[in-house]
Amino acid sequence: MGIIIGIDVGGSTTKIVGIRPDRTLISTMMVKAYDQLTSFYGALGNYLDTNGIQLSDVDCIYTTGVGSSFLSGSIYGLKTINIEEFPAIGMGGLWLSGLSNAVVVSMGTGTAFVHASGNSFRHIGGSGVGGGTLVGLGYKLTSADSFSSLCRLAAKGSLKNVDLTIGDISKKSISTLHSEITAANFANINSLTSEEDIALGLINLVLQTVFTLGIFAARGTDTPDCPIVLTGSLTELKQIGSVVESFSTLYPNKFITPPHAIFATAIGAALHGC
Secondary structure, three states: OOEEEEEEEOOOEEEEEEEOOOOOEEEEEEEEOOOHHHHHHHHHHHHHHHOOOOHHHEEEEEEEOHHHHHOOOOEOOEOEEEOOHHHHHHHHHHHHHOOOEEEEEEEOOOEEEEEEEOOEEEEEEEEOOOHHHHHHHHHHHOOOOOHHHHHHHHOOOOHHHOOEEHHHHOOOOEOOEOOOOEEEOOOOOOOOOOHHHHHHHHHHHHHHHHHHHHHHHHHOOOOOOOOEEEEOHHHHOOOHHHHHHHHHOOOOOOEEOOOOHHHHHHHHHHHOOO
8 A cells, every 4th residue: 555645625725744654754835826726736746746755655645624525536646635624624633642532623614613532533513613713803893814924923011901800809719710710801901011921812812712612522421630732823823831830730531733834634634545
């Protein structure tokens, strides 16, 4: 059996990986374009050329993601199989984390929650809160016109002029909630609040919302304390570490961001052929 190619086709971003017959990862690549077909073919051609892979070396192409619906038939004469996105998310999350049971959270434009246990993958639910929320609100509330520019602003921001904490409303901790825990997002806006603060507040709002939903998703399984594996584009946010730290004081679940987390869904698709 030859190389398996996994491709996650998003709205404007395509992620591609190659898996050897021994289930080891060759490399990862991401390509952006304005339409799904351009993004797909650009990613595939670039990946094969960069890695010195011939079409004859490829056994099969496994596609997934919302943009894969625009593809039909075989690609370059190669066997091409479409994999449902939720099993791809679950399988990729387990493989990257080395776990056998977890809630896998795919944080892209929106967010999906999948309970993955062995070879069983169940879509628990989803949320419209995700990267698209950051870009849209960032555009209206700050000068940021892209995800990267919002992140640059946030790097100079402070949450003290944005969020209301337990310490702001109580002289002592409330139950297990220490003074730095967020009581209300964006409830402490004042005359000192800058657009950098707002950018950081938006990122914190989205991450805290997604993480909280991840906890609730885990509670809907037969192992409510199971690990929560974070995957998708938002795993590149530098603020993830501090939010994970704060959640670790509140819940027993361990949050894990594995290597290559942004490519988890493409990896999961490819693994269906290994």
